[in-house]
Amino acid sequence: MKGILNLTPREAALFCLFCLLILPARANLGETIQQCVARYGTPVGYSEASDKNPFGTVTFAAGGYALTIFVINNKEVGARVFKLDKSAFADQELQTIMAADSGSSPWKPTPSDDPTCLQWSRDDHATVLYDKAKHMVIFTSVEMVQALHFPAPKPNTGH
Numbered sequence: 001m002k003g004i005l006n007l008t009p010r011e012a013a014l015f016c017l018f019c020l021l022i023l024p025a026r027a028n029l030g031e032t033i034q035q036c037v038a039r040y041g042t043p044v045g046y047s048e049a050s051d052k053n054p055f056g057t058v059t060f061a062a063g064g065y066a067l068t069i070f071v072i073n074n075k076e077v078g079a080r081v082f083k084l085d086k087s088a089f090a091d092q093e094l095q096t097i098m099a100a101d102s103g104s105s106p107w108k109p110t111p112s113d114d115p116t117c118l119q120w121s122r123d124d125h126a127t128v129l130y131d132k133a134k135h136m137v138i139f140t141s142v143e144m145v146q147a148l149h150f151p152a153p154k155p156n157t158g159h
Helices: 009-022 033-040 091-100 142-149
Strands: 045-047 056-062 065-072 075-083 108-110 117-121 127-131 136-140
Antiparallel strands (some): 056 065, 108 117
């Protein structure tokens, strides 16, 4: 008997398990920290913005994946996703993760300057980079790029 997508029952069960495991490992640029906590559960780590780093981070572990979100003003501006076992992502995993944060337009393949990386972008200039050597998916928004290239000025303390 064939199940969903014309798969055998065993294949359908494995497909469902795969979908359940991949769902937590999605980046949603623009979400608040509270929305991320509601989606991924209790963070396993965090860091605050500093003179050397213009954004804070919140790290989650769920479904065999680690997700570190980069935050500016309580808004996710980027994310780094990797498997806890450090293995490579299958093409379907990459597509599922990217589809979960497609925003208002689809991801389109773009040339990468680094031969060890695959890259995509969308109409709002957000990008996804898959580092094949490090087995890591990196989402960046325009806000993240601007913060890295044009850090906010330090407040004047009167000294």
